[in-house]
Amino acid sequence: MFEVNKNKCIACKQCIKDCPVGVISLKEGKADINNDGCIKCSHCIAICPVEAVSTDDYNMDEVIHYDKDTFTVDADNLLNFIKFRRSVRKFKNKEVEKEKISKIIDAGRFTQTSTNSQDVSYVVVREKLGELRDLAYESLKDKGEAILANLTPETEYLKRYANMWVSSYNKYKEDSANNDRLFFNAPLAIFVISPTPINGGLASSNMELMVDALGLGTFFSGFLLRAAQGNKKILDLLGLEDSNQIISCLVIGYPDVKYQRTVPRKDANITWI
Numbered sequence: 001m002f003e004v005n006k007n008k009c010i011a012c013k014q015c016i017k018d019c020p021v022g023v024i025s026l027k028e029g030k031a032d033i034n035n036d037g038c039i040k041c042s043h044c045i046a047i048c049p050v051e052a053v054s055t056d057d058y059n060m061d062e063v064i065h066y067d068k069d070t071f072t073v074d075a076d077n078l079l080n081f082i083k084f085r086r087s088v089r090k091f092k093n094k095e096v097e098k099e100k101i102s103k104i105i106d107a108g109r110f111t112q113t114s115t116n117s118q119d120v121s122y123v124v125v126r127e128k129l130g131e132l133r134d135l136a137y138e139s140l141k142d143k144g145e146a147i148l149a150n151l152t153p154e155t156e157y158l159k160r161y162a163n164m165w166v167s168s169y170n171k172y173k174e175d176s177a178n179n180d181r182l183f184f185n186a187p188l189a190i191f192v193i194s195p196t197p198i199n200g201g202l203a204s205s206n207m208e209l210m211v212d213a214l215g216l217g218t219f220f221s222g223f224l225l226r227a228a229q230g231n232k233k234i235l236d237l238l239g240l241e242d243s244n245q246i247i248s249c250l251v252i253g254y255p256d257v258k259y260q261r262t263v264p265r266k267d268a269n270i271t272w273i
């Protein structure tokens, strides 16, 4: 429930004007929230100049007052940070601390969601990473073999990957410590789960930025998603029922690679109208 402390409310109407679903009105000279249509976005909490609004739906202790020094990022620095981000595929033999994992999850948790549905969840794989790795290699090998055995014009484009999955599996089986082309010996993987792809995708992107800010490295593994697709053993391990809800998998660890500069990219394809 969202509530207005009537003793504090100064009837400035800022919450009324900012509420995206129009469920706040003035009643007897004070703001009043109709919780029925409320989407719990908490804009009323964020905007109130006298801290009159609160809720028991979330932990109010998490709310931090605006502070220019710690809440702003220089635009050029941010762009450089985005440009300098690289997919990391070489990791040190070092665990990722739990506090850092919590910050990565928080970067996802505080990302916007459509109608504030907050329908994104996370599976953090640390202890069972070895098990997941074995299952993923097997799954991709099986999928690769099936593709190669039934090649059609429609699946021709997958031939290259199918061959790669089968040969990666064989190399991994020969020497798993030195031939891990799926996880690159990273100590951590986080699966981002959501029924709403855009919500999971946005959360994933912010999580990746946080990974970088923490001095860690990551890459999004599309191969792991493919391995998990319809694979009951992997889904059981992750505690999931529907592989369609796996939006991304971030493979994370301490980078064992150093980049010296940003990379070039295609020009932006923009239509100005």
Ligand SMILES: Cc1cc2nc3c(=O)[nH]c(=O)nc-3n(C[C@H](O)[C@H](O)[C@H](O)COP(=O)(O)O)c2cc1C
Pocket: 085, 086, 087, 088, 089, 219, 220, 221, 222, 223, 224
């Ligand atoms: C959705 C998605 C899936 C990806 N899947 C893989 C993958 O399975 N294995 C891998 O090594 N890299 C994967 N990548 C990393 C891309 O290859 C990488 O982002 C791209 O080559 C650009 O390099 P950069 O991230 O360093 O800028 C994936 C990236 C995205 C966005």
